[in-house]
Amino acid sequence: MGKEVQQVLNVGIDLGTSRSAISASNGEKFVVESFVGWPVDMVAKKVLKRAVLIGHEALSNRSMLDLHRPLERGLLKEGSEKDVEAVRELLRHLLTLVGAKVDGTGTTRAVVGVPAAALRTNKQYLRNALKGIVDNLMIVSEPFAVAYGLEALLHSLIIDIGAGTTDFVVMRGRYPTEEDQRTLTNAGDFVDEQLMKLVQTRYPDAVFTVYMVREWKEKHSFVGNPKGPVIVQAPVRGVPTDLDITIEMRAACEALVAPAVETMIDLISKVEPEFQEKVRNNVILSGGGGLIPGLAEALKKGLDQIGGGHVRALEDPVFIGSDGGLLLAQDAPDSDWEKLTA
Amino acid sequence: MGKLNRVKRRLVSGAVSDNLETMRGFGPWTLQRRRGSEAWIRRTYMVLLPVSLLASTLLVSAVTGEFPFVDDRRATMSVGSPMQPSPAVVSAVDAKKNAAPRPSPTEKVFTELPVPIDVAALDLSVRRVILDAGHGGSDPGTVSGPLLEKDITLDINVRLERMLKQAGFDVEVTRHDDRTLPLRQRANIANDSSGDIFVSVHVNSIRGSHAIRGIETYYLGPTDDPILNELAASENRGSGYTLADYRRLLEGIYADVRQDESRALAEAIQKNLHGDLVAVNPSLENWGVRKAPFVVLVATEMPAILAEVACLSNQEEARLLETGKYRQQIADALFKGIVAYARVRGGEAEKGI
Numbered sequence: 001m002g003k004e005v006q007q008v009l010n011v012g013i014d015l016g017t018s019r020s021a022i023s024a025s026n027g028e029k030f031v032v033e034s035f036v037g038w039p040v041d042m043v044a045k046k047v048l049k050r051a052v053l054i055g056h057e058a059l060s061n062r063s064m065l066d067l068h069r070p071l072e073r074g075l076l077k078e079g080s081e082k083d084v085e086a087v088r089e090l091l092r093h094l095l096t097l098v099g100a101k102v103d104g105t106g107t108t109r110a111v112v113g114v115p116a117a118a119l120r121t122n123k124q125y126l127r128n129a130l131k132g133i134v135d136n137l138m139i140v141s142e143p144f145a146v147a148y149g150l151e152a153l154l155h156s157l158i159i160d161i162g163a164g165t166t167d168f169v170v171m172r173g174r175y176p177t178e179e180d181q182r183t184l185t186n187a188g189d190f191v192d193e194q195l196m197k198l199v200q201t202r203y204p205d206a207v208f209t210v211y212m213v214r215e216w217k218e219k220h221s222f223v224g225n226p227k228g229p230v231i232v233q234a235p236v237r238g239v240p241t242d243l244d245i246t247i248e249m250r251a252a253c254e255a256l257v258a259p260a261v262e263t264m265i266d267l268i269s270k271v272e273p274e275f276q277e278k279v280r281n282n283v284i285l286s287g288g289g290g291l292i293p294g295l296a297e298a299l300k301k302g303l304d305q306i307g308g309g310h311v312r313a314l315e316d317p318v319f320i321g322s323d324g325g326l327l328l329a330q331d332a333p334d335s336d337w338e339k340l341t342a
Numbered sequence: 343m344g345k346l347n348r349v350k351r352r353l354v355s356g357a358v359s360d361n362l363e364t365m366r367g368f369g370p371w372t373l374q375r376r377r378g379s380e381a382w383i384r385r386t387y388m389v390l391l392p393v394s395l396l397a398s399t400l401l402v403s404a405v406t407g408e409f410p411f412v413d414d415r416r417a418t419m420s421v422g423s424p425m426q427p428s429p430a431v432v433s434a435v436d437a438k439k440n441a442a443p444r445p446s447p448t449e450k451v452f453t454e455l456p457v458p459i460d461v462a463a464l465d466l467s468v469r470r471v472i473l474d475a476g477h478g479g480s481d482p483g484t485v486s487g488p489l490l491e492k493d494i495t496l497d498i499n500v501r502l503e504r505m506l507k508q509a510g511f512d513v514e515v516t517r518h519d520d521r522t523l524p525l526r527q528r529a530n531i532a533n534d535s536s537g538d539i540f541v542s543v544h545v546n547s548i549r550g551s552h553a554i555r556g557i558e559t560y561y562l563g564p565t566d567d568p569i570l571n572e573l574a575a576s577e578n579r580g581s582g583y584t585l586a587d588y589r590r591l592l593e594g595i596y597a598d599v600r601q602d603e604s605r606a607l608a609e610a611i612q613k614n615l616h617g618d619l620v621a622v623n624p625s626l627e628n629w630g631v632r633k634a635p636f637v638v639l640v641a642t643e644m645p646a647i648l649a650e651v652a653c654l655s656n657q658e659e660a661r662l663l664e665t666g667k668y669r670q671q672i673a674d675a676l677f678k679g680i681v682a683y684a685r686v687r688g689g690e691a692e693k694g695i
Contacts (some may be wrong), residue, residue: 070487072487080497094478123364124364127361127364127365138357138358138361139360139364140357140360144353144357146352148350149344153346153349153350153353154349163601167430171348173352173353174352174353174356174357175352175355175357175359177377180521182480183480183482184479184480184520185490186520223583229661259479259520259521262479262521262522263479263480263522266480266522328354328357330351331350331351331354332354332358333358334355336354336355336358339358340358340361340362340365
């Protein structure tokens with residue numbers, strides 16, 4: 001990319017199940033799909049002319065690739081060398097995009113936000129997987145990075161709806177403990193699975209893939225009353241056919257609501273009673289899933305069970321996590337960074 | 343602004359400390375040994391281990407009559423006690439006995455010795471079965487790629503529930519969907535439903551040893567196996583019981599016929615589980631019926647077992663668990679185990695089995 005790199009480059013990285021974003025202290029920002037693929041054979045390698053493909057490029061050429069989405073369900077699969085390598089490739093790619101020198105001639109300090117489930121269960125494994133790519137490394141949970149980026153550090157509840165997991169964290173002015181956090185697997189991928197099943201049931205002759213379903217969801221998802229019919233196209237016995245999936249889309253998206261409300265209420269009920277109202281009125285919806293129209297209102301309605309509250313959906317959540325990571329990287333003193341050698 | 347900066351400093355410091363702990367090997371998992379293999383145990387569980395060990399000590403004490411801190415009167419309860427500890431417990435206790443002088447039997451005598459109950463005198467037919475799908479909601483249990491213990495246990499229980507109902511049993515479940523449910527609440531559901539037996543379904547994971555797979559069924563009892571205490575600590579996590587609650591619950595157990603009945607139920611289930619599943623899963627090891635202080639088994643008021651029906655850390659078994667067919671076979675085996683136990687207890691006539 002030929003960018004001028006500062007002597008020390010601080011970066012915040014949101015290593016997501018579906019998309020990964022990077023924000024760097026030199027002002028660069030990028031987002032890529034969290035897909036990494038290796039050509040399946042020599043023919044594919046010759047056609048693609050690359051040893052590894054990342055992001056949208058990998059997804060577009062998936063038929064020729066051994067495709068990996070390393071943080072499936074929010075966890076890095078332990079024992080899967082390919083997935084470890086995929087995470088490393090993804091990280092290298094993001095760092096290259098912002099102009100970080102990965103050849104050892106510059107100093108790069110990275111705060112990497114990962115799904116909370118990954119952080120809780122295989123933090124050590126993740127840390128080992130990311131070793132050696134940056135000079136200094138700090139791994140934090142994604143909702144914590146979001147909270148830090150928004151400076152919502154006290155009496156707030158962050159709900160980060162990603163692809164693999166929905167992460168909840170109550171911010172109490174301290175580094176969140178396990179008790180402050182929850183993770184559900186009812187997230188974007190879950191909506192895709194539900195939608196796929198429902199559409200298959202209604203249109204058994206229609207042929208479509210999970211990638212098509214994901215596109216439909218990203219374009220037409222909603223909770224509550226529909227604003228109009230949701231019509232998509234898929235081949236039926238080879239003939240491109242319009243399918244009305246309004247009911248199915250609503251049902252699939254609304255499957256997120258009940259478990260999210262239950263978890264939200266459970267976490268709020270564990271907050272000190274004098275602060276519960278403050279937390280109820282400071283619920284922040286982040287992540288791609290937070291953009292589903294009507295979801296924030298549905299969660300707000302759920303809060304009525306415990307006295308009501310306010311749910312705010314972030315309008316542009318793409319870089320919130322990586323920006324939070326970057327702020328954290330910049331706020332950490334040099335003396336702390338020196339201890340966190342990767 | 344000053345407050346915000348202070349909070350930020352605290353948070354940065356917390357994040358740095360958390361990462362340093364991981365670098366020093368005190369991350370969420372620490373390496374332990376189990377059955378001659380290396381195994382990763384949650385650090386949180388290791389923190390809970392002392393509680394589990396304390397509970398285990400109380401259980402051992404209940405059997406041997408040596409209550410170190412419960413009640414002076416019970417200090418000599420083992421004298422003439424009709425309840426005999428298992429050989430494993432005896433060896434652990436013997437070592438303890440040799441280490442410290444015992445009080446003279448004449449010093450204090452506990453006069454209210456528990457008397458074994460003749461089960462034939464009781465109506466122990468099985469009418470209502472309580473099924474408990476392990477973990478749930480924010481607690482996924484053991485994880486292997488996309489497979490979560492909470493989903494597997496729920497699926498097996500849904501199948502089992504259907505079969506039991508078809509066979510004429512009343513069935514209550516502790517959870518019928520993906521929800522967080524503290525162990526205390528599970529026990530309350532079982533007790534409030536007046537269940538005749540309680541069956542908790544779990545899936546094992548032997549981290550660091552992906553080659554082995556096996557089945558084991560637990561009933562409540564003391565163990566001197568530290569690994570089992572660790573396992574119990576892990577399964578007891580978030581129980582909602584205080585130590586005082588736990589002690590009170592433990593005190594009442596051994597005069598109860600429930601332990602023998604729990605063992606009989608565990609044996610029937612283990613026999614059918616291994617016997618049936620080894621036919622389709624030949625490498626499956628039989629780890630047998632074992633005793634451990636799981637909270638759900640302590641707090642439930644009926645014969646209760648906890649079955650570890652599979653091993654998710656084994657890749658071949660994980661692949662099997664992905665299939666509805668194998669989960670159905672597990673449910674079938676559990677069903678046969680429950681029916682076998684019910685037959686012995688004379689409940690089958692009422693169920694039309």
